[in-house]
Amino acid sequence: MPFGLVVGMAADARGLSLLEALLMCGLVFAGTAQLVALQLWTDPAPILAATLAAFVINLRLAPMGAALAPVLDRVQGIRLWGSLAVLVDNSFALAIAEMRAGRRDAAFLAGASLTMWANWMVMCGVGHVFGAAVRLPPGHPVFFASVAALASILVPLWRGRADLLPWGLAGVLALAAHGLGLGPPWPVLIGALGGAAAGAAMDGRRARA
Template identity: 30%
Template sequence: MKHGALAILPLAAGAAVYGFAFGLLAAQVGFPWWGVALMSGSIHAGSSQIVAVEQFAGTSAALGAALAGAALNLRYIGIVASLSEVLSGLSLRMKLLTIHITGDENWALTMAERAKNQEIGAGFLIGSGLVMITVWTVSTTLGAVTGSALPNLEQFGLGFAFTAAFIAMARGLWRGYANLIPWTVSFAVTIGAVSLDAPKAYAIVVGAVCGLVISHLITNRTRCTL
């Protein structure tokens, strides 16, 4: 666990920056600091949290926010499936805890380290995951506390912080040019749906589903040609 906790620190530092930005803007749109803390600790999914806060702030569309968050987190089905060997031997309770604290950063780091050394396993994943969820929860809460004490940040041109934080998270998900076509399709479909006056949350869902379909088709085609 100690190895994973130390190895993830550089990535945790980056997460703290956009976590603070998220908390700052969440407070500005009316979320209490304790609500941000509870969300970060229980959901632990930055992209979904940003979408949810934007939706609640703009339209209070709870169903749309939930669907958009679920669509953004569909990738975790594959992530959890890839951890079956790493999690083998753990009790059901520990498996559920480990899955909850697993995010893009510590999953990617664990798999990269495991490719070099097969002895890297659940301890590394848990240690790095505990650091990430702690840093994320603390940084978003500090941002929310700070944001609630500041005047309207739009006056200072900081209304872009949601977008900037989301872009930073998306950059961390980039796995190379194999993502280019699915991401482009998702982006185009989402923009098209919004331009047709569809609610943003539902536009995100449609775009995400289309991107997943294209990704699945590309993967199947690649396997067939091998």
């Protein structure tokens, strides 16, 4: 809900109409990528830069889909590709929690994702209308809501101290890239690749032990 409100307000601040904002939210359905694209938005729109940024940020969905293979291995056709099309961080976190509890229901993933899509559309629309009425200045505390929403997703994924190194490394690398002046999407990409490499190395050592 807070993430959708922020994206709706950001879309209004960039001059998108309510219809344009809803079309973007409904077809893209990727909050982080949408925020980055809106940050890059100018007139004329930098289509290539925004596309590259969205592509790089959404690369994380490939390993997320692979991690859900135990849930999706018996699903084919439109059910498989439809579930992957609406997959987002929130539904991934819920599905992983279900897997760790021993439940592997593909319908749970699809239902959670579609429910979040419907909520996303409503909240983006409300955010757009709210932004048009209030016109909050850049840096207003309400814009922290998107960061808080992303941070909350990490809670069900936390497995204990074993996750501390890859998660910490990802954060340090992202902050270092930002400190070097690299703009979106490079801090996200560098942090994600570094953290993933560290996590894969640790898992490999545990498997050989």
